[in-house]
Amino acid sequence: MTDASLPARFERPSALAFLGYAAAIVIILWSFTGAGFSIDKVVSSPPRFADFLDRAFPPNLEPQVLARLGWKMLETLQIALAGAVIGITLSVPVALLAARGLIAPTWINQIVRTALGFIRAVPDIAWALVFVVAVGLGPFAGMLAIAIDTIGFCGRFFADDMEAADKGSSESLTATGARKLDVVACATIPAAMPAFISTSLFATEKAVRSSTILGLVGAGGIGIELKVGFDLFDYPTAMTVILMIAVVVISIEYLSGWARTKIIGVVR
Amino acid sequence: MTDLSVETLVADTRPDGTGAESFAPVLPVDLRVTGLAKSFAGTPVFSDVSFGLSRGEAVAIVGANGTGKSTLLRCLMGLIPTDAGSIDVVGTDVRSASSSGLRAMRAQIGLVSQKHNLVPRLSVLSNVVQGLLGQKPGLRHWSQSLAPARSRAAAMAALQKVGLAQLAQRRADRLSGGQSQRVAIARALVGQPRILIADEPTASLDPAAGEDVMDLFFDLARQEGVTVIFISHNIDHALKYGDRILGLANGGMPLDARAASLNAEQLRGLYD
Ligand SMILES: Nc1ncnc2c1ncn2[C@@H]1O[C@H](COP(=O)(O)OP(=O)(O)OP(=O)(O)O)[C@@H](O)[C@H]1O
């Protein structure tokens, strides 16, 4: 054992780091002005917000409205689930190509990762607009938008999960003379499986949240009801939609949390 | 530093590992390493390691923590790149072999790594079946449920050898340390390797299980002509089960001697 002195608790920031912090603060303040931040509006908004609430409450709970919205909500969940399942499934081969040092050479990793970055950079609602043009109005366009959005998310994170997975078992299988593909299937994917499941559940939550809004551009789901409600100043119905979305999204998050502990076991 | 008596011993078995051939003259050489050097990011682990092994020999590698024993084994398997020297394993030039050449070489070797490295979440039996992947690539050896009957039987037989047949269905991440070590040994044995390489195979085993495993290795060497290389910190094991003892220290291999010519005191000198 050579002379190992006790390391400092905190490292002193360098001059460069200091400049970095200062620049960050300036950029943040500058962003506030760009966003039209105005104390006046903050002060005057509560009364207007109260006025909206006043007109929206009580929410519209007529049985036939509730039934209509309920069916729309079901369609929303179907869009989310179908899109997420397709997206998650396609993400596995995509991630195999994106993961560094796995089966594909570096230049392919680079291309696939760049493509995934592009997919993520385009907002889900923009994908929905694109697919509405491509396949017409309706839930199918929404499902495609969710699927591609999920690939952007899961493709990247599945790849990261596999890169971060413990290398021990894959080294041992490599040492048996196994082919790369066999090693990936037998060691890398099982090692990354808990992370895959966790990522997939997040993707599903994200898909449900996205799917509630795709209707705004005519890609199916309950979003259209929200838009109509606001357009017709039918605030009570719009409020019902908002509450419904909140209940569904929160339940999905709860459900996915439950599934996560059930499948992966209590997180360390 | 190395004990003087050790250096004296080295003198009569070196320079080129001919000591081995002197008591096993007719057997072919399974493995030869010459002038091997390995460093990690500029920090050398060892700079000049040379030795040879004959078919059916049982050899113990000893040395202090961090002298590069595990690293040496990974170099032999071609799992990590090396800096200089040559490695020949069962006729394959490891440093220049193609990936299919490396796979063919590895398929003849069973490796038990220091950390066992089982695939968690899979059953013990699936882990052992996967030991056949080198010889039988493809989907059917991904899991015990897909495997052909012969492979499942071979895996069960390997588990029986290490005394764990009753745990075949247990998940690999729910084993005790000693159990997982024995499963790793079964995975290395299932392909009936020509060379068995084991990194501290008895480190997590109780004394009785450790003796059993070493007896098993010894029988393989004696009865089936398997070449056995094992790393051990247990000097008694090294002396009892090794035909020859190789010692790593100071970036080289200053000790290469027949076990019969060494005693425990001399071996301890290596750790000073
Ligand atoms: N992947 C790695 N990257 C950097 N350094 C490494 C790596 N693997 C091993 N080393 C270093 O190389 C040296 C030799 O390690 P190795 O595991 O071969 O030792 P060992 O002789 O097997 O020790 P032990 O008896 O503790 O098992 C150590 O100093 C270790 O820190």
Ligand SMILES: [Mg+2]
């Ligand atoms: Mg070691």
